[in-house]
Amino acid sequence: QSVLTQPPSVSEAPRQRVTISCSGSSSNIGKNGVHWYQQLPGKAPKLLIYYDDLLTSGVSDRFTGSKSGSSASLVISGLQSEDEADYYCSAWDDSLNGWVFGGGTKLTVL
Amino acid sequence: EVQLVESGGGLVQPGGSLRLSCAASGFTFRDYAMNWVRQAPGKGLEWVSTISGSATVTYYADSVKGPFTTSRDNSKNTLYLQMNSLRAEDTALYYCARAYSTTSEFDAWGQGTLVTVSS
Numbered sequence: 596q597s598v599l600t601q602p603p604s605v606s607e608a609p610r611q612r613v614t615i616s617c618s619g620s621s622s623n624i625g626k627n628g629v630h631w632y633q634q635l636p637g638k639a640p641k642l643l644i645y646y647d648d649l650l651t652s653g654v655s656d657r658f659t660g661s662k663s664g665s666s667a668s669l670v671i672s673g674l675q676s677e678d679e680a681d682y683y684c685s686a687w688d689d690s691l692n693g694w695v696f697g698g699g700t701k702l703t704v705l
Numbered sequence: 706e707v708q709l710v711e712s713g714g715g716l717v718q719p720g721g722s723l724r725l726s727c728a729a730s731g732f733t734f735r736d737y738a739m740n741w742v743r744q745a746p747g748k749g750l751e752w753v754s755t756i757s758g759s760a761t762v763t764y765y766a767d768s769v770k771g772p773f774t775t776s777r778d779n780s781k782n783t784l785y786l787q788m789n790s791l792r793a794e795d796t797a798l799y800y801c802a803r804a805y806s807t808t809s810e811f812d813a814w815g816q817g818t819l820v821t822v823s824s
Contacts, residue, residue, distance in 0.1 A: 597749065627808070628810070630810040630811070632750070632811070634750075639800060639814040639815065639816050639817060640742075640750065640800070640802075640811075640814055641814065642810055642811060642812050642813075645809075645810040645812070646810070651812070681749075683749065683750050685750075685752075685810075685811075687808045691767075692764055693752060693755070693764050693765070693766055694740070694752035694755065695752070696749060696750045696751065696752060697749070698749045699749040699750065
């Protein structure tokens with residue numbers, strides 16, 4: 596059971612938009628920045644979005660992050676087949692004194 | 706170019722020990738915190754440990770606190786993870802990852818080294 600809650604999977608057609616949610620608590624997302632990672636099949640994770648809504652250099656602006664209270668969202672617009680991957684949210688947890696991750700969301704582009 | 710290369714993984718019996726290494730290049734190693742993150746086969750990411758650039762601060766996940774020790778040698782640009790009393794549940798791909806500070810995002814990752822705990 597992960598501290599941050601994400602849907603196990605989402606799917607959408609090419610060129611459409613999809614939202615991946617990440618729910619936490621006041622000790623993690625509610626107090627600290629949320630970071631999003633993309634893990635392509637068989638590859639190491641890669642930082643996409645940091646501190647809620649900042650886009651990593653070189654990452655497509657089709658990726659957008661946001662946060663409200665103790666929840667965060669990653670929106671991917673103009674879906675492409677190459678976006679098929681696992682997506683993870685993460686935040687520092689002040690109560691645990693450590694990092695917490697969501698369980699990951701598998702994106703399928705239909 | 707930032708590079709992180711893990712090594713030291715392998716097959717070990719339950720109760721055994723292993724030391725992982727992460728060789729860093731392409732940046733000033735001592736200026737960055739470093740992290741270990743693991744991923745069990747077919748599972749999600751699990752944070753393991755964080756160490757500050759000066760090695761004065763370390764944090765551990767409860768699941769590894771005690772048996773695992775993170776250290777670094779800034780003169781060799783290398784991060785270590787000493788793993789003792791290994792259990793089957795420790796079987797995973799272990800990644801090292803760089804961060805600007807102990808509480809900032811992981812902006813560079815290695816390719817991982819596989820640890821298998823089995824008799």
